[in-house]
Amino acid sequence: MTMVHRWAAAVLRGDRDHDTERSHAEGTAAPDPFAWFSAGLDDLVATLRAAPDDAEAPVFLKDAPRPRLFWARRQAHETTIHSVDALAASLGGPPPTADVPVTxxxxxxxxxxxxxxxxxxxxxxxxxxxxxxxxxxxxxxxxxxxxxxxxxxxxxxxxxxxxxxxxxxxxxxxxxxxxxxxxxxxxxxxxxxxxxxxxxxxxxxxxxxxxx
Known part of the structure; x- marks a missing residue:
């Protein structure tokens, strides 16, 4: 999951050297997956907070807001939906909406x-x-x-x-x-x-x- 967090942060920073395959491999091999996840998420949040409102970066959706808001929004929903997937995996099926903490x-x-x-x-x-x-x-x-x-x-x-x-x-x-x-x-x-x-x-x- 935080391969995507790391990728999004790299795109917003303009880091052209980011390697998603290597990032995915590092996550798969991490001895503490939760620590690896948290580090990637923390880096994404820090990058979003540091980016100016008029930051220039690629976006890929129709009707997209400015890049900083686009990537904040995209990763908010990326993370939320995959958290539902994790909950579904633990329950063995789709969770009831009432059990999903989404506003x-x-x-x-x-x-x-x-x-x-x-x-x-x-x-x-x-x-x-x-x-x-x-x-x-x-x-x-x-x-x-x-x-x-x-x-x-x-x-x-x-x-x-x-x-x-x-x-x-x-x-x-x-x-x-x-x-x-x-x-x-x-x-x-x-x-x-x-x-x-x-x-x-x-x-x-x-x-x-x-x-x-």
Whole structure:
């Protein structure tokens, strides 16, 4: 996990000599994995705090904020989602949302990053031969998004004002921000679906965010 922390810190610092394969090997061989994890996380936090607001560094998502905020946000969700994976491994299955300590604000931000940042990328695999529209609504925070799915990369927008007045979404995914966060990142599914139920399975099979 903190191979990614070390990589993100190196990118933000402009360290072109960082070797992710070597970092991964060091982590795998570390006699104390938790100490190695903590050292990488501490270095990332220190790098984020030291970086100026106008720091120049590469980013890779659509609709991305400035690099310092981009990397803080990306690593916050990277770490949170993989902490859910660790909890799931210890439980032998997806944890109930109530057992995941994620705030509504963080969850809503993570949904926004996925829908407006990851899904519109050319490498995203969410596609449909027949155009579909999914609306995502957070019952507790009031946030909502519309996602248009077609043969091209998805088009996502915060709010539903982009929908035509007479347009009816093919499905609405509803629940708390935390429930939707875990569901849309494919870690659990405790949300209500109003509309085409097959869009749930399509989401589960087609929405994948992987290291590349």
């Amino acid at each position: 509504p604000a963080l969850a809503a931000d993570g949904i926004d990053e996925l829908l407006c940042g990851f899904l519109p990328r050319r490498r995203s695999t969410l596609r449909s031969l027949e155009p579909r529209t999914v609306v995502v609504r957070c019952a507790d925070t009031g946030h909502s998004w519309s996602v248009r799915i077609s043969e091209e990369p998805a088009v996502a927008a915060a709010g539903t004002t982009a929908l035509a007045a007479a347009e009816r979404p093919d499905a609405v995914f509803g629940g708390t921000a935390a429930q939707l966060y875990l569901a849309l990142w494919n870690r659990a599914f405790e949300v209500a679906v109003d509309g085409l139920a097959e869009l749930v399975e399509q989401w589960r099979t087609q929405v994948r965010v992987e290291w590349g």
